[in-house]
Amino acid sequence: MLTFTALGPFQAWADGAPLDLGGQRQRAVLARLLVAGGRAVPVHTLIDELWPGDPPAQALSTIQGYVSRLRRALEPGRAPREEAGVLVSAPPGYALRARTDQVDAWHFESLVKSDGSPAQVWAAMDTALELWRGPALAEFAELSWAATEAGRLEELRLIAVERRADAGLALGRATSLVADLEAHASAYPLREEAWRLLAVALYRMGRQGDALAALRRARAVWRDELGLDLSAGLKRLEADMLAQRLEEPPADPVPEPGADGGVLRVLVADDQALVRTGLRAMLDSEPGFAPAGEAANGEEAIAAVRETRPDVVLLDIQMPRLDGLAAARRILAGERPPKVVMMTTFGSDENLYAALRAGVSGFLLKTSPPEQILAAIRAAAAGDALIDPAVTTRLISAFTGRTDPASPPALAGLPDDRLDVLKLVARGLTNRQIGQTLALPEEEVGLVVKSLLEHLGLFDRAQLVMAAYESGLVTPGAK
Secondary structure (H helix, E strand, C coil): CEEEECCCCCEEEECCEECCCCCHHHHHHHHHHHHCCCCCEEHHHHHHHHCCCCCCCCHHHHHHHHHHHHHHHHCCCCCCCCCCCCEEEECCEEEECCCHHHEHHHHHHHHHCCCCCHHHHHHHHHHHHHCCCCCCCHHHCCCHHHHHHHHHHHHHHHHHHHHHHHHHHHCCCHHHHHHHHHHHHHHCCCCHHHHHHHHHHHHHCCCHHHHHHHHHHHHHHHHHHHCCCCCHHHHHHHHHHHCCCCCCCCCCCCCCCCCCCCCEEEEEECCCHHHHHHHHHHHHHCCCEEEEEEECCHHHHHHHHHHHCCCEEEEECCCCCCCHHHHHHHHHCCCCCCEEEEEECCCCHHHHHHHHHHCCCEEEECCCCHHHHHHHHHHHHHCCCCCCCHHHHHHHHHHCCCCCCCCCCCHHHCCHHHHHHHHHHHCCCCHHHHHHHHCCCHHHHHHHHHHHHHHHCCCCHHHHHHHHHHCCCCCCCCC
8 A cells, every 4th residue: 555654754655665766856846736635736836946036948847757756656566658646746746545544644634633522532642643753744845835834734733733632531531641741732832722721720639729730831832922912711720729610520530441452450559448449439539550469568569569460459568568669679579570560648758769869660559540640651661651649749849959879870871862851851841751851752662761771770661760760861840
């Protein structure tokens, strides 16, 4: 099957193999026809747009030669006198004939503009954003038509990010969206929808103060950059928050699938029977989750992990016989260990910090609402972003720069491109956000993160965060 990709490096493919499209201007002809969306582009337009202001004397024959060679590349089996079926003559010019699903940019646009239920919109925007592999048409950026189209597609990408988040809020996924929305609002501070979504997500989590603080940040940016106050819509949102008039989140949030597309199996380890019973009931009642077992102390937790092989362990940091910190170290030292999320009501900063350094994925307060606990389990299982409640932020601020004999010694020897990724990991960005920031495919970011873990002798993303702060590569509050 013939396909075309423009959301990133421009290329045509035949059954997954790249085609030789020739030199830059010849490729630009095909790219320009792709941008036209199947409509005919007159030859004189192609000439004017490929050689702005200074076309060569033989421009017409040059364009015809480009088209002839592109046709041979796209349809190598076509007979000499057989009419072209892909790059067709459409007087007074040429057109690209392809289905929407053959062109990533066309498919992307159709998905972004699709409608449906919140679950359908969520799935469509997820699919659309997975098609994005970097700045569109970047190799033709000096040509005005390509720059205009790239800007249009980038705007559609931002709309997709915001539509996905809006659908996620309708599905009760506020907790898992906050990190993405924080990064989105920071990167695009003049977008009203970015601030609205972030504020609503924070409010839905019960963080009314943080939600109002986000709107104050928006007001400060707009005054500095535009000389304007908040929009009427954001002012109404602020007033509704102050008066606590916002609608409540859905009573029955739709869960995201487990890390492998199935059920996430969770082991609960806590010395309080009531806590174990409550967490087990929560997991039993929530689709996509299942209890893997229980443990009343650290030794039982270690044995249960070996026996049941859970995806995630919820582990109380203070338990009899063997405390949670010691148990976490033993569990994480095993072969193919599960993710570990520490639960705490209180505890010394020293112990909590040591747990982070040991490789736990983060902390949860036992008093956290069920939706926050479930979101934390998903995040830990995905291994994509450090869970970052206030306690984690406090610890990073308190212990940053501390020297430790066990801290990775090879950080200073890493190349700049690896350090750039590590800095963004330390800021809590997901692989997708890092890829968008650095114009890298998400898969490549994942490989870089994996190589960082291997190079530094670590096994969890949380440890990368601690290494970045401990070494002084990043500091709390710095941009």
